Amino acid sequence: MEKVSILLIGIGGYGTNYIKELTEKNVTSAVIAGICEVMPDAEEKFPAIKERGIPLFETPEEFYEGHRADLAVISTPIHLHFNQIIACLRHGSHVLTEKPVCTSVEEAKELLAVEAETGRFVSVGYQLNYSGDVLAMKRDILRGRFGRPVAFKALHAMSRGENYYKRNNWAGKIRVGGYMVNDSPFNNACAHQFQNMTFLLGDSMDRAAQLSEVTGELYRANSQVENYDTAAVCARTKEGVPIYYYTSHALKAKKLGPVSEFLFDKGTIYYGKDFGQGPVMEYVAVMKDGSQYSYGQIPKGERLQKLYDAIECVRAGGHPVCTIQCAVPHLEAVNSLVQLSVVQLQEEKLEYVSEDGDRFCRILNLEDVFNRCYEEQVMPSEAGAGWDS
Numbered sequence: 589m590e591k592v593s594i595l596l597i598g599i600g601g602y603g604t605n606y607i608k609e610l611t612e613k614n615v616t617s618a619v620i621a622g623i624c625e626v627m628p629d630a631e632e633k634f635p636a637i638k639e640r641g642i643p644l645f646e647t648p649e650e651f652y653e654g655h656r657a658d659l660a661v662i663s664t665p666i667h668l669h670f671n672q673i674i675a676c677l678r679h680g681s682h683v684l685t686e687k688p689v690c691t692s693v694e695e696a697k698e699l700l701a702v703e704a705e706t707g708r709f710v711s712v713g714y715q716l717n718y719s720g721d722v723l724a725m726k727r728d729i730l731r732g733r734f735g736r737p738v739a740f741k742a743l744h745a746m747s748r749g750e751n752y753y754k755r756n757n758w759a760g761k762i763r764v765g766g767y768m769v770n771d772s773p774f775n776n777a778c779a780h781q782f783q784n785m786t787f788l789l790g791d792s793m794d795r796a797a798q799l800s801e802v803t804g805e806l807y808r809a810n811s812q813v814e815n816y817d818t819a820a821v822c823a824r825t826k827e828g829v830p831i832y833y834y835t836s837h838a839l840k841a842k843k844l845g846p847v848s849e850f851l852f853d854k855g856t857i858y859y860g861k862d863f864g865q866g867p868v869m870e871y872v873a874v875m876k877d878g879s880q881y882s883y884g885q886i887p888k889g890e891r892l893q894k895l896y897d898a899i900e901c902v903r904a905g906g907h908p909v910c911t912i913q914c915a916v917p918h919l920e921a922v923n924s925l926v927q928l929s930v931v932q933l934q935e936e937k938l939e940y941v942s943e944d945g946d947r948f949c950r951i952l953n954l955e956d957v958f959n960r961c962y963e964e965q966v967m968p969s970e971a972g973a974g975w976d977s
């Protein structure tokens with residue numbers, strides 16, 4: 589069968605993973621048909637472009653004037669996804685877009701309509717959804733192995749300093765040039781654990797659970813950030829399952845978690861739990877009858893399984909598992925949080941540290957507060973964080 593031709597849109601940030609995968613590994617099923625990138629030194633940074641004679645453009649429209657692609661892979665800033673996805677679908681390409689799929693539910697509905705009209709798929713790059721262990725766990729959840737879901741929670745925070753926020757014109761921003769961005773740890777770097785909980789609670793393999801309410805507490809440690817950099821979120825699915833999530837970029841440690849706990853009436857699935865010999869970074873189900881089962885033995889697949897799944901669906905038909913609908917509950921949660929006010933932490937609650945050529949703003953007691961919040965399923969104000977005074 590012919591190779592799947594791929595248009596890569598945005599290769600400088602996360603998109604580097606895709607160009608490297610396709611040029612440095614022996615991927616026999618696909619070929620890069622073109623690249624869209626606006627950074628001036630793309631050809632110097634990626635010698636493979638010249639070596640392989642890959643045509644380089646600034647916009648998808650310029651590419652499609654003289655070329656075609658079976659699949660477009662979009663790794664551009666969040667607020668550009670919507671228009672680029674539409675352009676690619678209308679020019680006959682299937683799409684794998686990085687998360688979030690777009691920035692409003694109205695846009696997501698329009699994407700669904702254009703997806704149906706063009707007969708091309710849009711898959712979204714929440715990589716946990718493509719992982720073999722997560723998929724096996726979801727199958728088990730759907731066939732009732734753990735009984736009824738009761739409450740889900742996760743904690744994942746990653747330290748980010750000035751360099752992260754300065755790398756582009758949209759990091760930490762609410763709006764850019766008239767477009768909503770809503771960049772935050774919840775919408776971007778630490779989006780996965782929350783989205784994955786909605787995915788696992790979905791009523792079929794390719795659906796995420798719809799949410800009926802979303803509330804939380806939002807904080808800003810780093811005053812250079814326009815949006816929030818710390819969030820505690822409490823959502824509830826339409827079926828009434830509460831989902832708690834805690835995330836931040838303003839912590840002393842490099843990272844906290846990911847840890848998660850999915851409580852069902854027949855048992856609990858843990859990730860990152862310490863059973864006595866250090867945290868186990870696998871999903872482990874502990875049933876009420878005392879039996880245990882680890883999903884660690886199930887192959888996860890490739891690191892960029894989402895790319896290989898998209899290539900396979902172009903070749904064989906079908907739709908990759910992370911559909912537009914799978915991205916919508918997370919998108920709705922991001923947009924619900926916009927309604928909440930962001931509390932700026934006072935200076936005495938913070939410390940500033942220069943390290944490894946970067947400068948970090950950190951909340952002094954974040955680790956303690958988040959660990960307590962996670963244990964007790966409460967908000968920072970309820971855990972006595974003292975962040976609002």
Ligand SMILES: NC(=O)c1ccc[n+]([C@@H]2O[C@H](COP(=O)([O-])OP(=O)(O)OC[C@H]3O[C@@H](n4cnc5c(N)ncnc54)[C@H](O)[C@@H]3O)[C@@H](O)[C@H]2O)c1
Binds near residue numbers: 756
């Ligand atoms: N799945 C993951 O784990 C993961 C991790 C990081 C980022 N992401 C996602 O990847 C996307 C990009 O994030 P990033 O951190 O790489 O952003 P970035 O700003 O660091 O990089 C974006 C790249 O797109 C290019 N670009 C900008 N405008 C463009 C345009 N109009 N046409 C073509 N290229 C353009 C930039 O030059 C740059 O190379 C976001 O949606 C983000 O959420 C996903």
